[in-house]
Amino acid sequence: MSDSIKVAPVSGGIERIEAHFHGDAFEMHRHDTYALGLTLQGVQAFRYRGMLRYSQPGNIIVLHPDELHDGGAGTDEGLRYRMMYLPPEMLAGALGERPRGLPFVPSPVIADRAFAANLADVMRDLDGAIDDLQLDDVLTGIADALLRHSDGGGRAPMKRSDQIAIRRACDFLQAHSDRQVNSDELETVTGLDRFTLARHFRSNLGTSPHRYLVMRRLERARAMIGSGRSLVEIAFETGFADQAHFTRHFKKTHGMTPGRWASLCGRT
Structure with a gap:
């Protein structure tokens, strides 16, 4: 399959994409959102916080807002993945009084079945919208997962x-x-x-x-x-x-x- 990006309509303030790539795809860049992804096929290779990282099918990728990274396929097989871009202000209600600043996840590649299932559910239908009840459930699951894998640092609420x-x-x-x-x-x-x-x-x-x-x-x-x-x-x-x-x-x-x-x- 040729390189491509499918962009879902913005839904509930969340952007979602599915991408197919061979070789290098993105130069170093950064978002002001959490970038949360699932590697579906191939090996996803990217530089993040001074290290080259690899994500295999089933792994979750968690990139903190404003962190530089690039991305592409790690093998000749090519790469398919889905990614959602979550504005951090949307997490405020779901995080409640627990966090001390934005949850920071030290490892950008995670194996967590519950977290993966939560992301897969919201990214399964890129043609459809995320309804309000689903969005509440998704945000709760993401907030819990980010806190579960975070370093626990940050400032006072x-x-x-x-x-x-x-x-x-x-x-x-x-x-x-x-x-x-x-x-x-x-x-x-x-x-x-x-x-x-x-x-x-x-x-x-x-x-x-x-x-x-x-x-x-x-x-x-x-x-x-x-x-x-x-x-x-x-x-x-x-x-x-x-x-x-x-x-x-x-x-x-x-x-x-x-x-x-x-x-x-x-x-x-």
Whole structure:
């Protein structure tokens, strides 16, 4: 089978893909989400936190937000895998009062049947949506699994008022992702000073407010690729300065250019 990516419609805020690759697929890049995957066929090879890792069929891959990694097939057989991208703010309710910051899983390759079954269930039908009850169940299972495999580190839990402030910041950045947002605006929206907000963002979402804003722009841009608009138009409509600015951020986040992404998705 030729190299390809199947992208499911965004459902419940979660992105899901199935990918087929031979050789190297992605250059070094990073997401602001948890990347949770299942290797289905072949050997999945990737560099992560200074080491070359390998995942075989049945293994789970857990990549922490904002950690650099690449990816590709580890053998000539090629590779098939499914991956979901989970915004860390969606875990807040499921984690409850237990965590101390974002759960960090030291080993990015895990063998855990219950965790694998939970991920397989939500990634089985890439054409269908995730309904509300299923989403609650999935988030609970993922939260429990991340805590089970985490190193137990992190900072003390935030106050409820600070959690609400972070949620307000996320909502504001999503709603205004097509323009520049400044720190004064976020201070007004959240009631937190810019430095406290930045620290809470990093501890609980694994990224910065600025990068969160850029990632929301890229989400919109990915949805527009293949719509008939040029990359120049997409860059402008999603808040990037120009096509070069858009391409630079896209490659930094996805390990390939927007044109290559469109080709693999069959949208060219």
